[in-house]
Amino acid sequence: MPTQASQIRHLLPLRGLPEPVLDYIAQQAWSEHASPGEDLYALDGPKESAYLIGGKVTLTLENGNTRQIEFGTPAANIPLVAPKPDHAVRAVCDGEVELLCLPRDLIASIYISWWATEQKQSDGIELKEDNLEDQIYMNFYQQIQAGDYELPSMPDIAIKIGKAVENPNSSSDDLARIITADPPLATRLIRTANSPAFGGEKSITHCRDAVTRLGYGNTRNLVTSFVLKNLFKTDSPLIQKRMKQLWNHSRRVAAISHVLACMSPGLISDRAILTGLIHDIGAIPILIAASEYPELMADPKKLDRLVQSLKGEVGALILRTWGFPQSDIDAVLHCDEWFRFNEQAADYTDLIIVAQLFSYVGTHEMQNLPPPDLSPAFHKIAGGKLNPLLSISIINEAEKEISAIEELLEGN
Template structure:
């Protein structure tokens, strides 16, 4: 039995038996998400929740003072940082910081792979956020939201984590770059969908992580998946040139891109740098 098939059987069997160890969001991230969904939550109460976690507090201050928020006056308190960022975006920033902390391993090879996976996720998410920000400026009546897109982009590849964790437990069999790449391509979407369900995210997120790289799924109108795919095109995750051109033309038609060459422009580079400064 090949290593790839062995891992497939291990993963699928664990999923069927509800025995696959799915990473859980840290408690502080869960508290922030629950609080943000409370219609009666106050900025002060949210600040108190965040202040109980030193790493999250520092991260929120960094984001509030980043280029993404374009303010020259620096904030020095969590309360002011929360006010600047806003309750809805705070939820996703806390989730992003929690997810980043999951990409760690005691195995040197797996740790490197996890860090590369997280950096790739941030790269794609930054492009998606930059394009969504521009899109919403021109389409103020759109039902799409930056908050939903941010979370979707940050979890679109989350299924790599259980695969890498399983590989860590069998380094002599699975710690092989070529094999891991194939295993991730083959299995990560299904596992990502299981994780979104375990985290009690809406079904829309489960569908997105299952189909973001399935190009047989082509939304007619502008959709969150389009912005994530635009990030995949920009970072050549979709390597076929005809596929890249087809997607870019469709994004021009949908109003996601002003023109075919927009992502090569200085304007986009500036927007991308601001988006990435949040991470």
Template sequence: MSTETPPLDIDLFRSFDFLRHWSSEQLRRLAARVRIEQAPSGRLLVSRGGSHDFGLFLLDGWLRLKHPGGQVREVRSIDPEAREALTRGLPEACDVVSVTPVRFFRLTNALMEEIARMEPSVDRDAELQPDIDVEQVAGEIGQRMRQALDEDRLELPSLPEVAIRVTEALDDDVSDASDIAQIVQVDPAITAKLIKAANSALYGRLTPVETCTAAVVRLGSGITQKLVISFAVRELFRSDSGALQQQMWSLWKHSTRIAALCHLLARLDGRFDPEQAMLAGLLHDVGVIAVVQYLDTLKEAVSPAHAVSRVVDRLRAEMSAEILQRWRFAEPFVTAAREAEAWMRNPEDGPDLCDLVVVAQLHERMGGETAAPMPVLGDTPAFGRLRLGDLTMEGRLAINDEMASQLAQTESLLNI
């Protein structure tokens, strides 16, 4: 079991019911005292009868809770039940085992009580600057960023070299698996990830592959290209700035979740390349990287926190489309980025990759809180153009255990 070093984004805590109304200051203090843990599948995390004083909270993956008498309960991170602590007892009433690789954190009762007593549940950010015009701040910064882009003064993230070279090799119609493997092997980290991917539950067979060339042969050139791009862009979601890394971490978590949902939706619909859909989901918000990095370069602080969010909301689609155009991605990817939150878009032709991204985002947002009004998923043209079956009573996609397992496998693949 390992502990991740990136600091926690306080918005992560707000997804849990009992922390939803804590102030920003309380959540920041909590984030400074808590670390995310991760464990592989099949790991015993909590033993029945054990004495402990903490609650276990699931972020990603799938857990199995084994009760006395043979009763088994399974909880996935997408389930409403995961919004509460999954262990509470002294002694504990069940064994908790990871079904898939998982990410989670633990909170002790003592820490919770200490911070809960700290102050009333009010948002200190809003309290300190009651007269700030958030829309005016967001508009001014957005205008300055667009001007910097027009004058070629804005530094945008570049597609990593290994991804460019693999794409060029596939475009020449001459390179074989050995040639592609030679290019990939320049980057040892991506080489290791590609071999792990070829042996993963999504693509693996009985006989494991041990070389990069064998991995390329098993995956095929198309899947190899899309996985190499996916693994390479992961490095763009990193920063040496502690404050910036919090936002990058949250963005990566969101992007991999939408990517996994797009991959699943493509397989359910049957008319899309699942890996292409996964890549569209992964890159639909890539422009947020540029926006956040630009905000970090400003000499004046941008506050309160929700002013930063409004700047990001205003520019995410425009910057994402701009970056993908500069990376020479095909128009369907650019459209998926530009119109990812155009909930009622209804182009004459269809379906397209953007439909998958729209449906994936609406499904995910319906599972949590959002300040903006959301359309009913079943009423959107995007859902009508896709072949996805029925919705739940709550208006979300009906995801069974097999689908949930596929989602977990895809998210795990993107995080190896």
């Protein structure tokens, strides 16, 4: 009989996960039986994570003490195997025992990406004035609240192009007039329009023709990308390295978002690229300001925590100042909430969440993140038709397209 979500929602670290995630995890569960006297920690014992769902088990601890775990008690809600209870060295079955098993990598990932975060939130964050990191956080936060934060400015040309694209009465001539006010930008746009990705049989030399060939959405995205790139710059070599990593990540997420949006009803691929480009915009002023704190410069992990805790709110302030739509502001605020769930159709926040997780696959950052298919957003993209093998296949097959979009957004 298939395992139901109701049978696992009380288990740790699954407790509190959104219902669709529990349903998905339940599909991966299976049961095993163990005989009286069998040691579950023996070499031939279960290798995956296992919970006691029938019978009793006696644990022997490192100090020689013993304690009994019985199905139906709170102690049975934590894994009996992978991970073992603290200090346990033997787990002997007192009669017939039934175990509910789940992939150990899955449980380990949930402990790191979900349970640890939930515990921190439920415990609350206590800021201490004698703690340097907390002092810096409070200084940054007070500046934000007071409106004293120096926010980056979006060049007027990008704002004008954005408004022109949203205006249904705009023409290619209208967009071209705005772009030609910046000759280097116009030159780059024409060069892009003549690139293999967009090139037709005839080479073009006029900005109006470039806008027509590229389309309004691509024109807006490319102009925004070209001007945004200049914001990811600073005089500090250490911070500039971080800026480069941030820009590369933003381009990668934008490109993957385009691919996923093409598969998802209600989401526009051109809009997805733009949201991907600006989803981490709040990190820029924080990184620039961090160069004034030697303690942060000397401790990358401390800097990471500060950026992570503030970038959403700072990014939302920036986008409101720039006049971006609420959908982009929501994405900036919630794009790192891997287990975000609502009953609505997939939105751009869902898209960026999934695109980010895919962008981290195969990197060391993935060690602290859930696999994409554990995110509720994953099961909303592409009309809910994705599965792990299909999604990886899609991303791999689209890698050339993703790389081409990244290169276009780089704008060299």
